[in-house]
Amino acid sequence: xxxxxxxxxxxxxxxxxxxxxxxxxVLRQRTFFAQALTHATFPxxxxxxILGVSVPLGAAVxxxxxxxxxxxxxxxxxxxxxxxxxxxxTAGFALGVLLQGLNPxxxxxxxxxxxxxxxxxxxxxxxxxxxVLAFSVxxxxxxxxxxxxxxxxxxxxxxxxxxxxxxxxLTLVLITATVVTAMPAVGAILAIALIAAPAAAARLLxxxxxxxxxxxxxxxxxxxxxxxxxSRSLNVAAGPAIALTAAVLFLLAxxxxxxxxxxxxxxxxxARRSSRTSLRLKA
Numbered sequence: 591x592x593x594x595x596x597x598x599x600x601x602x603x604x605x606x607x608x609x610x611x612x613x614x615x616v617l618r619q620r621t622f623f624a625q626a627l628t629h630a631t632f633p634x635x636x637x638x639x640i641l642g643v644s645v646p647l648g649a650a651v652x653x654x655x656x657x658x659x660x661x662x663x664x665x666x667x668x669x670x671x672x673x674x675x676x677x678x679x680t681a682g683f684a685l686g687v688l689l690q691g692l693n694p695x696x697x698x699x700x701x702x703x704x705x706x707x708x709x710x711x712x713x714x715x716x717x718x719x720x721x722v723l724a725f726s727v728x729x730x731x732x733x734x735x736x737x738x739x740x741x742x743x744x745x746x747x748x749x750x751x752x753x754x755x756x757x758x759x760l761t762l763v764l765i766t767a768t769v770v771t772a773m774p775a776v777g778a779i780l781a782i783a784l785i786a787a788p789a790a791a792a793r794l795l796x797x798x799x800x801x802x803x804x805x806x807x808x809x810x811x812x813x814x815x816x817x818x819x820x821s822r823s824l825n826v827a828a829g830p831a832i833a834l835t836a837a838v839l840f841l842l843a844x845x846x847x848x849x850x851x852x853x854x855x856x857x858x859x860x861a862r863r864s865s866r867t868s869l870r871l872k873a
Contacts, residue, residue, distance in 0.1 A: 601814030609810025614620035630682025706777035706829025736854035783833035
């Protein structure tokens with residue numbers, strides 16, 4: 591497989607997992623958290639480059655630390671998750687820039703992890719994305735009903751005897767893994783576009799949450815594929831091309847929303863209510 595074909599495969603897989611997990615991000619209102627995570631993993635990538643180890647591994651370690659710090663700040667009285675995300679978004683990115691400035695002779699070009707360099711992805715990167723995609727599909731297939739119940743009616747979820755923290759932990763793990771695997775394609779800055787835009791577009795076009803979980807990965811994969819093709823034809827960076835393609839698809843979905851509502855009606859809201867009712871009866 592040539593480098594361009596491998597880049598296309600990586601873009602499709604990364605777009606699919608970003609759209610799938612992005613659905614959880616949008617429905618559970620974790621977009622700002624995901625944005626903070628994408629920026630704050632940058633010092634992990636720089637630190638890994640300094641130490642000469644795997645950059646995705648460094649970003650993953652940084653993500654675990656960042657999630658832990660966010661959780662601790664979020665538990666402080668009169669603070670919250672939004673405050674923690676805002677602090678770490680800027681502080682983490684600034685730390686990465688500082689580390690990069692203090693080590694100008696790095697063996698790899700760390701700037702590529704800001705906007706992506708998908709043409710340089712390796713077999714290991716593609717394999718990692720495939721594993722994360724498979725895990726995400728399996729987790730949502732097995733625990734999708736509980737995730738949706740917790741998302742749309744957290745009080746009812748608790749009253750039914752379920753514990754919220756395992757679902758929240760699973761969501762954080764999926765978001766973190768997606769952010770780390772999306773970095774080679776769109777970089778730390780632009781990853782949020784590929785995570786949020788396809789899911790937001792799918793939300794506009796879907797009648798049910800099930801449809802949203804199907805449409806969002808397809809739109810994400812399309813964004814990755816079209817973005818790489820555009821980057822080649824226009825001779826521009828692939829990361830920005832992928833992010834802009836995802837944004838254009840969202841705008842198209844926004845324009846097509848009246849047509850989708852006329853055909854399907856307000857099905858997503860009805861699906862939410864029926865999902866909560868069904869899980870309550872089972873509980």
